[in-house]
Amino acid sequence: MLYRHFYGYAMGIALRYSNSRDEACEIVNDSFMKVFDKLDQHNENNSFKGWFRRILVNTSIDYYRRNVRYYSAMEIEKADAESYEPEVISQLSKEDILGILQSLPEMLRMVFNMYEIEGYSHNEIADQLGIPASSSRTYLARAKQKLREKVIEINHIKNEGAVR
Numbered sequence: 001m002l003y004r005h006f007y008g009y010a011m012g013i014a015l016r017y018s019n020s021r022d023e024a025c026e027i028v029n030d031s032f033m034k035v036f037d038k039l040d041q042h043n044e045n046n047s048f049k050g051w052f053r054r055i056l057v058n059t060s061i062d063y064y065r066r067n068v069r070y071y072s073a074m075e076i077e078k079a080d081a082e083s084y085e086p087e088v089i090s091q092l093s094k095e096d097i098l099g100i101l102q103s104l105p106e107m108l109r110m111v112f113n114m115y116e117i118e119g120y121s122h123n124e125i126a127d128q129l130g131i132p133a134s135s136s137r138t139y140l141a142r143a144k145q146k147l148r149e150k151v152i153e154i155n156h157i158k159n160e161g162a163v164r
Contacts, residue, residue, distance in 0.1 A: 002032075002035070003032055006049075006052060007028065009049070009052075010028045010031060010032070010052070010056055011024055011025075011028055013053065013056045013057065013060070014027040014028045014031070014056060014060060015098060015102070016098070016101055016109070016113045016117065017057070017060035017061075017063075017064070017109065017110060017113055018060070018063070018102075019102065019106065020102075023063065026063065027056070027059050027060050027063050028056075030059050030062075030063070031052070031055050031056045031059040034055050034059060035052060035055060038055075053118075057114070057118055058128075060110075061110065061114075061128050061129065064106060064110055064129075065129075065130075068106070092151075092154070096154070100147060100150045100151075100154075101113075101147075103146075103150060104143055104146055104147070105146075107129075107139055108139050108142055108143035108146060109143065110129065110139075111125055111129070111136055111139040111140050111143060112139075112140060112143035112144070112147075114128070115136070115140050116140075122136040122137050122140075
């Protein structure tokens with residue numbers, strides 16, 4: 001019953017940290033196993049959802065650490081200083097946004113999610129990922145730049161489609 005109730009919530013978080021739906025399923029299943037093993041450690045005075053979210057994020061980080069040697073490092077190319085229409089962002093669907101996030105290189109996606117979505121500080125991210133805090137800041141800046149590039153690319157595609 002617990003699994004069915006929180007599965008969608010868990011997949012939403014895991015998809016932001018993973019490269020594929022299969023990886024997300026593995027993260028979700030590992031997280032639920034941890035929850036079932038440690039359910040007696042949950043403090044009933046605290047939110048279950050918050051506790052579960054922490055487990056999901058930590059399981060995602062652990063998954064990344066176990067598999068980091070399999071991910072190829074990507075060079076981040078410099079972006080042209082192009083402008084885009086601000087309303088393009090508001091026209092993106094949930095699937096578009098998730099796709100853009102998943103297109104980021106693994107480390108950039110991890111840092112972006114932890115900082116912007118989960119609210120970790122750069123020092124906390126550094127401790128969790130075993131990197132210097134300055135690298136966390138650099139990865140965040142690169143992630144934001146890559147996201148800007150993707151939004152510009154989508155803007156061009158939508159504008160070209162409107163012209164034809």
